Amino acid sequence: MQLTWTKKNNQELEKNFKEACQNELFVKLIKKLKLTKEEAMKITSKLENSLQELENCNKCPGLGNCQNSYNGHISMAKKNNDKIFFTYLPCKYLQKREKEEKLKYRLKHELEEARMKDIDVTDKKRIKIIKWLDNFYDNFNYKDQPKGLYLYGNFGCGKTFLINALFNELKIMKKVNCLMIYFPELLRDLKNDWDSYEDRISYLENIDILCIDDIGAEKVSEWSRDEVLGTILQTRMNKGRTTFFTSNLSLEELESHFISSNNVEETLKSRRIMERIKQLTEPLELISANRRK
Numbered sequence: 001m002q003l004t005w006t007k008k009n010n011q012e013l014e015k016n017f018k019e020a021c022q023n024e025l026f027v028k029l030i031k032k033l034k035l036t037k038e039e040a041m042k043i044t045s046k047l048e049n050s051l052q053e054l055e056n057c058n059k060c061p062g063l064g065n066c067q068n069s070y071n072g073h074i075s076m077a078k079k080n081n082d083k084i085f086f087t088y089l090p091c092k093y094l095q096k097r098e099k100e101e102k103l104k105y106r107l108k109h110e111l112e113e114a115r116m117k118d119i120d121v122t123d124k125k126r127i128k129i130i131k132w133l134d135n136f137y138d139n140f141n142y143k144d145q146p147k148g149l150y151l152y153g154n155f156g157c158g159k160t161f162l163i164n165a166l167f168n169e170l171k172i173m174k175k176v177n178c179l180m181i182y183f184p185e186l187l188r189d190l191k192n193d194w195d196s197y198e199d200r201i202s203y204l205e206n207i208d209i210l211c212i213d214d215i216g217a218e219k220v221s222e223w224s225r226d227e228v229l230g231t232i233l234q235t236r237m238n239k240g241r242t243t244f245f246t247s248n249l250s251l252e253e254l255e256s257h258f259i260s261s262n263n264v265e266e267t268l269k270s271r272r273i274m275e276r277i278k279q280l281t282e283p284l285e286l287i288s289a290n291r292r293k
Contacts, residue, residue, distance in 0.1 A: 010041075017041045025051050033079050043077075046086060050075045063093045072097075114165040115172075126158075129286055133166045140174065145240035148209070150277060152247045153286035159246040162286075163211050170209065179204075180211040180244075184218040187228065201228070205235035211244035216253070220260045225273060233276040243280040251283055 017040060020026045029047055030040050040047065053074045056067040063072050072094035075086050090098065116137065119130060132149065140146065151159045160180070167178035181204065190197055204210060210232075218224055236243050249257060251274065258270035 013041045013044065017044045020044050020048055023048075023051070029077070033077055033084065035079075035084070039084065043084060046075075047077060050077050050086065057091050060091070060093070063091075063097065066091070066093075112164075112168075114161055114168055116165050116169045119162060119165055120158075125287060126162075129162060129284055132282075132284060133162060137166060137169055140170065140176070142208070146242055148211070148242045148244035148281045150245045150247070150251065150281040150283040151286060152245075152250055152283065155248055157286050159286055160213055163213075163244055163246060167209065167211065177208040178211075179207050179209070180213050182213045183215050183229075187218055187224050190228065201231060204232050206239070206241065209242045209244070210236065211246065213246050214248070215245050216247045216249040216257050220258060222260065222269075225258055225260070226269060230269075230273055230276070233273065233280065237276050237279050245277065245281060250285070251278070 017037070026047060029051065049069075053068045054076075057074050060066060066072055068074060068091075070088050072091055073088035074091055076089050078085055078087055116133070119133075120126065121130060129151065136146065136149075149163070151163065153159060164180060167180060170176040170178055186200075190200065212229075212232075215229075233243070235241075247254060254277075255270050255274045258273055259266045
């Protein structure tokens with residue numbers, strides 16, 4: 001009985017193997033792994049699955065569309081000491097995401113630790129900005145209600161780092177309550193947690209010094225522009241709260257960014273936001289090498 005079952009089983013394995021050999025890629029994979037016919041017969045289905053996952057990956061537009069059994073991974077056959085094993089390797093999209101997450105973690109750590117002494121003073125293009133930051137720090141006084149900075153320039157030139165260095169110095173040495181928020185992320189968080197909307201807006205309206213980071217990178221809507229940004233800026237302007245901004249856009253480009261449709265009302269709303277920004281800040285441009293590389 002056992003012999004009969006084994007014979008039938010082997011016949012089935014050989015049949016599946018022969019059918020799989022009709023696929024040129026399957027044959028190439030066997031040769032690459034230096035498998036004997038007997039070895040390949042035992043794992044034919046696993047080898048075919050590996051090839052299918054590789055094909056899925058080649059056609060895949062992104063992680064959200066992954067068709068493989070383990071999202072973002074490909075089942076790959078390996079041979080070590082004449083033993084075959086299967087391992088999951090990350091696809092190109094997952095590798096890219098992991099690389100970006102590592103970069104974000106490193107940048108976040110650098111920003112949290114940034115101090116004025118860490119600022120690179122060898123770049124002549126930064127001298128005017130550094131002098132402004134030094135002067136702001138040396139002369140800061142709550143009662144003066146000083147204007148903040150609208151710092152704009154090319155991608156990766158260090159705008160966020162410079163403001164964080166100033167903020168960390170103010171927090172540690174002068175016990176000033178400072179906060180930097182990444183504007184696109186703030187909008188996402190508010191949409192995902194409506195219950196905290198009023199409390200978070202109130203906090204942003206009243207904190208001693210606020211920096212709205214990367215303004216202009218968000219998708220414009222009447223809600224984000226008028227209800228969120230407009231509300232925060234109006235209160236801060238009325239109360240004389242010091243406010244900073246970083247952006248890849250000049251003030252003129254930001255005004256165009258805020259116009260979501262081509263009509264007079266939209267233009268007026270955009271100008272209203274810009275007037276608040278201009279009341280709160282001094283504009284300075286920073287054009288320098290991309291330091292994120």
